[in-house]
Amino acid sequence: MIEQKCIRCGKVVPWMVLAGNTLLSGFQIFIGTMAGSKGLIADGIHSGTDVLTTLMVIITVGLSERKSDKKHPWGRGKAEFLGAVFAYTLLLYIAFVILFDSGKALLGGHIHPPHAAAFFCALVAILANYILSAYGLCAGKKLNSPAMIANANENRSDMIASIAVSIGILLANLGLPLLDPLAAFLVGLMIGRMAIKLGVTALKNLIDESLPQEKRALIEKVALEYREVKGINYLHTRRVGQQAWVDMEIIIDAKRSVKEGHAITREVRSALMRRFVQIKDVTITFTCRENPVEGKTEFAKNAKQVNIKKQLNPAT
Secondary structure, eight states, X not given: OXXXXXXXXXXXXXXXXXXXXXXXXXXXXXXXXXXXXXXXXXXXXHHXXXXXXXXXXXXXXXXXXXXXXXXXXXXXXXXXXXXXXXXXXXXXXXXXXXXXXXXXXXXXOOOOOOOTHHHHHHHXXXXXXXHHHHHHHHXXXXXTOHHHHHHHHHHHHHHHHHHHHHHHXXXXXXXXXXXHHHHHHHHHHHHHHHHHHHHHHHHHHTSOBXXXXXXXXXXHHHHHXXXXXXXXXXXXXXXXXXXXXXXXXXXXXXXXXXXXXXXXXXXXXHHHHHHOTTEEEEEEEXXXXXXXXXXXXXXXXXXXXXXXXXXXXXXX
């Protein structure tokens, strides 16, 4: 069950990440320009893209939390997946820009090593990105938010990129000036790789998928805790953004009446809604265990009798 402090944290984290990335991007680009470091400028541009993607997270999470209506009976959870696709498409474009610029510098020659201030700026970026990614990933996993997780992964990639940039700047000042634009080129490759990998995952999530096996097993376990439930005929789950819908059919004793069957389904439904905050709604039907003597269920026989009566007397 999601704790209230996690819900509050989830609302604060996107704004904290937005402010952090805005300041960090401006700081990196400014120092990188003054120090003449292509690697640091590339890393600053990468952080700048996080500002846009964080805005995307704030907008899409807000949309996904809106209540369902007649036009959107399943909610708007897929807005987060669409936002993630947009974020990774943007990252892929930025990767091409960085690769082109750094590649031109590598082929052009006459490269001067950057000022040492760029190295210390890269160290600050590593620490800042680590803090931002840790908070974002924690909130994203607790709230099961694909957009938050995507944004946190971008900050983690920023951290790895900043490590590569800091090494490139350090070695450039030790007599290997080509390593600064080479670091920028590596940053572009890293951004492009992550954009393609996670972008494809986000596209796949636009197609309805079920909950992971371990979560489906937990749902079955809760339903079978009721001794009136003799088994589960099927369990279908559908994930839409942070939330999920459940459709299941339970097996009850054939001696139970239809009224008792409905009461059991209501109890199981209430239990699932209480235990799993992620579940938006549950639809439960019931069937009866087969009668070992006659090979038919009492429920099936009663239903057949009702159908015969309706055929003989349609007015009823």
